[in-house]
Amino acid sequence: MDALLPQLLSFPPHPEPAKPISDSEYDKHIKNLVQHINTIPASKLISGVPGGGDLLDIIDPSKNTLPYLYTLLAHIGGSAGKQKSGSISDTFHPGSALWQKMLDFMERFDERQIRYAGTELRRLIDVTAIKAERVSQPWAAIPPIRSAILRVDESSSTFTSSHTTFARLCLEARAYTAALPVLDHNIFHFPPTTNKLAENSMFPHLSSHHDSSSTFITPDSGLSAKLEYRHHLLYFLYGAMIYMGLKKWKRALLFLEIVIMSPVLSNVSKIQVDAYKKWVLVSLLYKGHPLDLPKTLSQQATKQYHAICKAYDGLAEVFKDGILNEESDQRLIAEATAGEAWWAPDFNRGLIVQVIDAFRQFSVVQLGKTFAALTVADIARRTSPDPNDYAGTGDYVIHLISTGVLNATITQPSNDPASWILRFSDSASGPLSRTEEQQHQHLEKQTRKIKSLMEHIREADRKLSLNKDYIAEAKKAKKTRLNDLEGGMDEGPWMAHSGDAYEHDEDMMADL
Amino acid sequence: MAVQAEPQYFTKARRAGRIVVEEPPKLDLEAYIANYRGRTRFERLLLIGTSSSYLFLEALKAAIAEAKQGTDVQRYENAVSCLREIAPNDTDATPDLDWIDRMKKQVKGATDKMELELKGYKNNLIKESIRMGYDDLGHHYHRIGELSKSNKAYSQMRDFCTTNSHIVIMNMHLINVCIDQHSWFAAQNHVQRIRGQSGNQKYPEAEKNSAKLSAASGLTYMAQAKYKEAAEEFLSTNPRMSQTKLDDPADEESYNEVLTPNDIAVYGGLCALASMTREELQKQVLDNSGFRNYLELEPHIRRAISYFVSSKYSACLSILDSYKADYLLDIYLQRHIPQLYYEVRSKAIQQYFIPFSCVTFSALATAFNTDEPNIELELSQMIKRGNLDARLDLVDRVLLGRKVDNRSEVHAKALATAEEYERTAHLRLLRMGLLNAGLEIKATKGLGNVGSGSSQDGGSWNGGVGDLMSGEGQDLRSGSVFN
Numbered sequence: 004m005d006a007l008l009p010q011l012l013s014f015p016p017h018p019e020p021a022k023p024i025s026d027s028e029y030d031k032h033i034k035n036l037v038q039h040i041n042t043i044p045a046s047k048l049i050s051g052v053p054g055g056g057d058l059l060d061i062i063d064p065s066k067n068t069l070p071y072l073y074t075l076l077a078h079i080g081g082s083a084g085k086q087k088s089g090s091i092s093d094t095f096h097p098g099s100a101l102w103q104k105m106l107d108f109m110e111r112f113d114e115r116q117i118r119y120a121g122t123e124l125r126r127l128i129d130v131t132a133i134k135a136e137r138v139s140q141p142w143a144a145i146p147p148i149r150s151a152i153l154r155v156d157e158s159s160s161t162f163t164s165s166h167t168t169f170a171r172l173c174l175e176a177r178a179y180t181a182a183l184p185v186l187d188h189n190i191f192h193f194p195p196t197t198n199k200l201a202e203n204s205m206f207p208h209l210s211s212h213h214d215s216s217s218t219f220i221t222p223d224s225g226l227s228a229k230l231e232y233r234h235h236l237l238y239f240l241y242g243a244m245i246y247m248g249l250k251k252w253k254r255a256l257l258f259l260e261i262v263i264m265s266p267v268l269s270n271v272s273k274i275q276v277d278a279y280k281k282w283v284l285v286s287l288l289y290k291g292h293p294l295d296l297p298k299t300l301s302q303q304a305t306k307q308y309h310a311i312c313k314a315y316d317g318l319a320e321v322f323k324d325g326i327l328n329e330e331s332d333q334r335l336i337a338e339a340t341a342g343e344a345w346w347a348p349d350f351n352r353g354l355i356v357q358v359i360d361a362f363r364q365f366s367v368v369q370l371g372k373t374f375a376a377l378t379v380a381d382i383a384r385r386t387s388p389d390p391n392d393y394a395g396t397g398d399y400v401i402h403l404i405s406t407g408v409l410n411a412t413i414t415q416p417s418n419d420p421a422s423w424i425l426r427f428s429d430s431a432s433g434p435l436s437r438t439e440e441q442q443h444q445h446l447e448k449q450t451r452k453i454k455s456l457m458e459h460i461r462e463a464d465r466k467l468s469l470n471k472d473y474i475a476e477a478k479k480a481k482k483t484r485l486n487d488l489e490g491g492m493d494e495g496p497w498m499a500h501s502g503d504a505y506e507h508d509e510d511m512m513a514d515l
Numbered sequence: 516m517a518v519q520a521e522p523q524y525f526t527k528a529r530r531a532g533r534i535v536v537e538e539p540p541k542l543d544l545e546a547y548i549a550n551y552r553g554r555t556r557f558e559r560l561l562l563i564g565t566s567s568s569y570l571f572l573e574a575l576k577a578a579i580a581e582a583k584q585g586t587d588v589q590r591y592e593n594a595v596s597c598l599r600e601i602a603p604n605d606t607d608a609t610p611d612l613d614w615i616d617r618m619k620k621q622v623k624g625a626t627d628k629m630e631l632e633l634k635g636y637k638n639n640l641i642k643e644s645i646r647m648g649y650d651d652l653g654h655h656y657h658r659i660g661e662l663s664k665s666n667k668a669y670s671q672m673r674d675f676c677t678t679n680s681h682i683v684i685m686n687m688h689l690i691n692v693c694i695d696q697h698s699w700f701a702a703q704n705h706v707q708r709i710r711g712q713s714g715n716q717k718y719p720e721a722e723k724n725s726a727k728l729s730a731a732s733g734l735t736y737m738a739q740a741k742y743k744e745a746a747e748e749f750l751s752t753n754p755r756m757s758q759t760k761l762d763d764p765a766d767e768e769s770y771n772e773v774l775t776p777n778d779i780a781v782y783g784g785l786c787a788l789a790s791m792t793r794e795e796l797q798k799q800v801l802d803n804s805g806f807r808n809y810l811e812l813e814p815h816i817r818r819a820i821s822y823f824v825s826s827k828y829s830a831c832l833s834i835l836d837s838y839k840a841d842y843l844l845d846i847y848l849q850r851h852i853p854q855l856y857y858e859v860r861s862k863a864i865q866q867y868f869i870p871f872s873c874v875t876f877s878a879l880a881t882a883f884n885t886d887e888p889n890i891e892l893e894l895s896q897m898i899k900r901g902n903l904d905a906r907l908d909l910v911d912r913v914l915l916g917r918k919v920d921n922r923s924e925v926h927a928k929a930l931a932t933a934e935e936y937e938r939t940a941h942l943r944l945l946r947m948g949l950l951n952a953g954l955e956i957k958a959t960k961g962l963g964n965v966g967s968g969s970s971q972d973g974g975s976w977n978g979g980v981g982d983l984m985s986g987e988g989q990d991l992r993s994g995s996v997f998n
Contacts, residue, residue, distance in 0.1 A: 189941060190945065191941070191944060191945070191948070192948050193945075193948040193949055193951070193952035193954060194952060230952065230954060231954070232949075232954045232955065232956045232957070235949070235954060236956075257938065257941075260942060261942065261945055264942055264946060265946070265949055265954075265955075265956060266946055266949055266950050266954075266955045266956070267955065267956045268955045268956060268957050269957070270956075271956065272956045275956070297939075297942055298939070299942060299943060299946055327899075371906075372898070372899075372906075373895050373898045373899060373906060373907060374895075374906055374907045374908070374909060375906035375907060375908040375915045376908040376909060376910045376911065377907075377908075377909040377910065378909065378910060381909055424910050426910075427906070429917065429918055429919075429920075436923075437923070439922075439923075442923060442926045442927070442930070443926075445930055446926065446929065446930055446933070449930060449933040449934060449937070450933070452937055453933060453936065453937050453940075456937055456940055456941060456944075459944060460940065460944055463944055463947055463948060463951075466951065467947065467951060470951065
């Protein structure tokens with residue numbers, strides 16, 4: 004044991020050398036270290052140090068991340084071995100000392116070193132999640148996993164299996180707001196199957212700085228389990244449901260759309276069907292009418308959705324017609340009652356109730372398209388469930404204005420609610436209008452967002468161009484084009500230096 | 516005719532959403548119907564009989580008499596049964612069974628004879644005789660009301676036509692049959708075919724037929740509710756037809772087996788009013804020397820158009836209103852009058868409103884011959900249909916023009932476009948990423964069918980969150996907690 008400790012702490016050097024180690028040096032050393040730790044049996048790691056004390060008390064997780072992580076896992080797994088195989092130690096549960104160590108570790112591990120122990124980190128995350136769920140305390144696992152995800156990948160733009168685990172925990176714990184730090188980051192990449200050779204030559208060292216997290220979170224890094232389509236579908240569906248819980252309809256719609264438009268080989272998945280149903284309802288809640296399906300969707304999938312979800316599509320039609328023709332909500336309620344057999348098994352009853360509520364809201368908003376001003380009595384006659392309930396209507400309208408649904412003002416010349424006057428404002432005035440300044444800010448913000456999106460697109464483009472299939476195709480295309488040009492000339496002369504030649508059309512032609 | 520209680524038939528018809536006209540029309544039935552020839556006489560009479568509660572008796576009796584002169588048994592039976600429904604006690608309401616029997620036999624005999632003759636011609640292989648045979652047969656079927664057979668007979672003539680004018684004659688027949696069948700699209704096709712023909716090689720009757728073609732084509736467009744195209748066709752109708760003597764069956768110019776020059780003026784005028792701007796009306800209708808010949812036949816249409824052009828909308832609308840009953844009794848116009856009148860009216864309101872930023876309802880009501888509640892209803896409908904870019908102020912009772920702040924509008928639009936772009940690009944990027952990572956949704960063996968609900972992911976999905984959340988009777992997936 005005495006010999007072990009210096010070895011474990013041998014890298015990174017402490018105190019830090021004045022001149023930082025180069026990336027390749029760092030890479031070499033840390034790979035050695037990983038190899039070494041892997042040879043140490045778990046029993047040795049948990050046996051403690053001579054003179055009393057645990058390795059975990061001695062090692063600083065922010066400096067010697069790897070040994071700490073291995074020891075921690077050895078503790079968690081080790082005590083399990085003593086009881087019954089397969090289960091996790093009882094000493095590891097929310098509130099225990101070991102749990103505290105895990106929390107500490109998740110907050111403090113070194114972002115560079117952890118990349119060399121992706122599989123181990125994922126094991127820790129999984130164990131934490133399982134343990135918390137088993138004792139019915141899912142909320143306990145949320146903060147450590149959240150910080151682990153965000154610390155490994157600050158932009159959280161590459162999808163990992165841990166994302167799904169995290170979203171599920173948040174949903175189970177109903178900790179919707181706690182989920183937002185992760186969910187609010189857009190996912191842009193999935194650990195891709197790329198041309199490893201090419202990739203490695205460009206980013207040889209895991210420890211170096213990467214522009215995009217998608218270059219170090221790869222299928223080989225272990226930071227994500229082997230992904231299946233279910234993982235990402237569930238993540239986005241869970242995410243959408245979390246946003247629905249917070250009534251952030253816009254974001255929920257985006258998440259649902261991602262599920263709906265996921266590429267399908269033959270039949271759509273049941274998760275997607277569930278997402279489609281919720282999508283129909285949420286689009287009613289957000290816009291007041293059914294939206295068009297994303298254009299990227301294949302015709303076949305569109306057909307399948309419509310065929311399976313007729314009840315939902317029908318409800319949406321009734322809703323839209325009702326708003327346009329200024330009907331009362333009776334037809335919608337009848338439709339919703341008739342479809343009870345569909346909503347209940349899909350667990351959508353709550354959304355349906357909200358859709359019915361939203362009908363009245365959108366009816367009032369719709370009035371603004373036709374009218375500039377009208378009395379509460381008029382509004383009650385046109386939109387309220389009880390046309391003579393002026394006081395209730397007045398309160399409802401005030402509620403809509405104060406929650407920012409309605410860009411309008413209300414004047415109360417007398418105490419009689421029937422005589423109150425609602426004035427719809429146009430876009431340039433009224434409580435919801437934006438000043439020039441605000442509009443400018445919004446535009447700036449949007450520009451920034453698109454710029455960052457462009458970065459990701461460039462990255463994805465680069466990755467695709469390294470794809471073996473792509474290169475093969477590109478070569479083939481080039482060849483046929485050339486053969487066409489040269490009348491089937493022998494390809495020999497240009498193939499000889501075609502290594503990067505197919506990127507430079509002009510030069511190549513000049514050589515010929 | 517003495518004013519009497521409205522027969523029940525019309526009350527029912529009105530309830531069923533059909534058009535019923537109570538007001539006495541300006542036209543004199545006998546004079547009106549004398550202008551027409553052929554099948555359309557009966558059709559028009561029957562329409563008046565079933566939709567005017569004022570003229571029905573006269574019209575139906577005339578229709579029965581008309582049918583009895585012809586050979587179409589079905590037609591006669593229809594007319595009689597209509598009369599029986601409206602006025603069961605009338606003497607004409609009992610069908611003349613003798614006549615029916617006799618006529619049926621006679622028609623059958625004639626049909627058989629012609630079919631036989633045609634067969635004979637076919638054996639002789641003389642093209643011209645075969646063509647004539649089909650022609651006769653087509654005529655015959657048309658007369659006895661077998662319109663689809665007639666259409667078929669005429670169509671079969673094509674292979675035996677030897678000259679261009681034969682083809683033109685055939686197509687003219689087909690147009691008439693198609694119009695009687697109300698298959699407007701086919702009629703339009705035949706018109707185009709004749710026009711295409713006259714384009715590359717002149718045939719002698721080209722000039723003579725052009726008026727009829729325009730009239731038929733305009734009619735088909737109008738029947739398909741394409742008012743602008745209809746107006747253009749009618750307006751370009753060759754003026755030669757306006758001089759026809761309608762009572763002279765030998766006059767080849769006349770097209771009164773379909774419509775009269777007066778009809779052209781009315782149809783053309785109304786379609787133009789409904790679909791053209793004031794400048795267009797002035798240029799293409801009032802200053803149109805060709806169409807003037809027709810307009811002179813119906814001076815009130817001309818007056819209505821010139822009132823509209825000079826912005827005297829209420830005068831224009833009151834002329835139209837006073838003739839509404841007549842137009843509602845026209846066989847082709849009836850279905851389109853509500854829409855045409857709506858378009859004219861809403862265009863008038865739009866034009867009226869242009870110079871104002873706000874107008875009181877009372878001013879509008881006076882300008883358009885109506886009262887405030889009606890104009891309010893009308894305006895709100897127009898706004899809803901997107902015909903009027905304005906909003907109603909029910910408190911001050913004024914119509915307000917929409918103020919547009921172009922600058923902020925553009926900003927808002929730019930923002931929306933940018934957001935949409937970001938969203939689409941993001942979705943596509945993800946899709947690409949998914950494909951690149953090999954994460955397409957595959958059917959799992961034997962379980963992959965969504966329809967059966969047994970897909971593998973479904974199982975895990977339900978086992979995952981569904982169960983978990985429904986534990987406390989209040990499940991998360993339901994969103995009941997979202998309330």
